[in-house]
Amino acid sequence: MLVIISDLHLTDGTSGETIKEGAFRVFRSRLRDLAYDASWRADGTYRPIEELDILLLGDILDVIRSTQWLQARRGEPGYVRPWDNPQSDLFAEKIRAINEAILQRNSTSLAILRTLNNGKTITIPPATAADKPASVEWEPDAPGRVPVKVRIHYMVGNHDWFYHLPGPAYDAIRQSVVEAIGLSNSAQEPFPHDPAESPLLQAIYKQHRVFARHGDIFDPYNFEGDRNTSSLGDAIVVDLLNRFSTEVFARLGDKLPQPCIDGLKEIDNVRPTLIAPVWVNATLQRTCQDPVLIRQVKRIWDDLVDDFIDLPFVRAHDNKTNPLDSVDKLEWVLKFSKGVSTKFASKVVTWVQDRLARAGTSYYQNGLAEAAFKDRTARYIINGHTHHYEVVPLDTYYSNLRGKYVNQMYFNSGTWRQVHELAKANPMEQEFIGHHVMTYLAFFKDDERRGRPFEAWSGALAPE
Numbered sequence: 001m002l003v004i005i006s007d008l009h010l011t012d013g014t015s016g017e018t019i020k021e022g023a024f025r026v027f028r029s030r031l032r033d034l035a036y037d038a039s040w041r042a043d044g045t046y047r048p049i050e051e052l053d054i055l056l057l058g059d060i061l062d063v064i065r066s067t068q069w070l071q072a073r074r075g076e077p078g079y080v081r082p083w084d085n086p087q088s089d090l091f092a093e094k095i096r097a098i099n100e101a102i103l104q105r106n107s108t109s110l111a112i113l114r115t116l117n118n119g120k121t122i123t124i125p126p127a128t129a130a131d132k133p134a135s136v137e138w139e140p141d142a143p144g145r146v147p148v149k150v151r152i153h154y155m156v157g158n159h160d161w162f163y164h165l166p167g168p169a170y171d172a173i174r175q176s177v178v179e180a181i182g183l184s185n186s187a188q189e190p191f192p193h194d195p196a197e198s199p200l201l202q203a204i205y206k207q208h209r210v211f212a213r214h215g216d217i218f219d220p221y222n223f224e225g226d227r228n229t230s231s232l233g234d235a236i237v238v239d240l241l242n243r244f245s246t247e248v249f250a251r252l253g254d255k256l257p258q259p260c261i262d263g264l265k266e267i268d269n270v271r272p273t274l275i276a277p278v279w280v281n282a283t284l285q286r287t288c289q290d291p292v293l294i295r296q297v298k299r300i301w302d303d304l305v306d307d308f309i310d311l312p313f314v315r316a317h318d319n320k321t322n323p324l325d326s327v328d329k330l331e332w333v334l335k336f337s338k339g340v341s342t343k344f345a346s347k348v349v350t351w352v353q354d355r356l357a358r359a360g361t362s363y364y365q366n367g368l369a370e371a372a373f374k375d376r377t378a379r380y381i382i383n384g385h386t387h388h389y390e391v392v393p394l395d396t397y398y399s400n401l402r403g404k405y406v407n408q409m410y411f412n413s414g415t416w417r418q419v420h421e422l423a424k425a426n427p428m429e430q431e432f433i434g435h436h437v438m439t440y441l442a443f444f445k446d447d448e449r450r451g452r453p454f455e456a457w458s459g460a461l462a463p464e
Helices: 021-038 089-105 107-117 168-181 199-208 232-252 258-269 273-287 291-309 327-334 345-355
Strands: 002-005 051-057 149-155 210-212 380-383 390-399 404-412 416-422 432-443 454-461
Touching (some): 021 051, 021 454, 199 210, 232 273, 232 291, 273 291, 273 327, 291 327
Parallel strands (some): 002 051, 210 380
Antiparallel strands (some): 002 432
């Protein structure tokens, strides 16, 4: 059995809320149920599975969403950004500090993951001589229950790509992650980004007839051809979104209503990221009645956009790898003074989504281009990254070897956090709807799960 989750985005707590440990307890409980269900075979007998693999499919620990990047400004000692030299001591120390803070803040949640492979947490009833489950208590540590071997694997995405960097400094950082989560990864090797980098994952994929990657390679804002380098998306988060909530609180925190402050902090949960100014405008209209304060907040945003556009790293993307073709168009999308208002919100949102079609909410078209889909070695193509859970039928064909039709499907593993999306009925009104989501996917090999090859679950919880 293979279980896949992604996009937990556990942060150091300096940039908005992340999912609490209760979700990990729910996940732990569901794993026990999944292991039991997988032990029922296609012929109706019960034979306990011996092992299960858990794949963390990227953006689990979020190193980008941290205000620690902002501790120094350009020209000051200690200034470093994700697009600087990753082999410098200053860069590695920044990653070490943020990583340490993430592990500490989420220690309870990660400890729950770490217990999954201790031989006591994921247990199931043994089989009787009649191939039925023995009558034992359901508690995991009850006498007579048998342990299931659990292996946890970490692949990187675009917010945790630093764990893919080579070198002794990053080996030490990876070692802390391996110990905190109980990973099967070797700390002395970069955590894989492409499945081809891990023979073990390739073997697991083959057993379960799946092919999974984070999916950032399909997003031109968050992948520029080399996973050991930064992207324009990093700059947007670090020097715009992270700075914005910090600056607003520093300048106007004692004047703005608390619901307004809380709403603006959620800016990094808006999808797609480039409609963040629409979110700002909508939040202000909903939570702040003072036109002077509204103008001040918008001025802070526009000033930060100016600083962001002026970054040499951003300027280097002009007519190069910028999906919007030019920095000027990026500025037009981001700044209130360039048209992001109630009147033009619908136009801006539509234009952004059209231009970034490859990085939209659905990646199933990219699944059609995967070699594993084309040569039919994989029945299931999986991505994360978009935070948009989905199951999409791709193809069906008759297999002479199996003597039946075989289905090929696309899955997105969604996220474990709150998401805010623009209401579709009338985008011009700039109304957003938010909810908490939690998704996990399970794939079964051979005759596990009574011969059913997959199980997908996604839950949504309304915010308080």
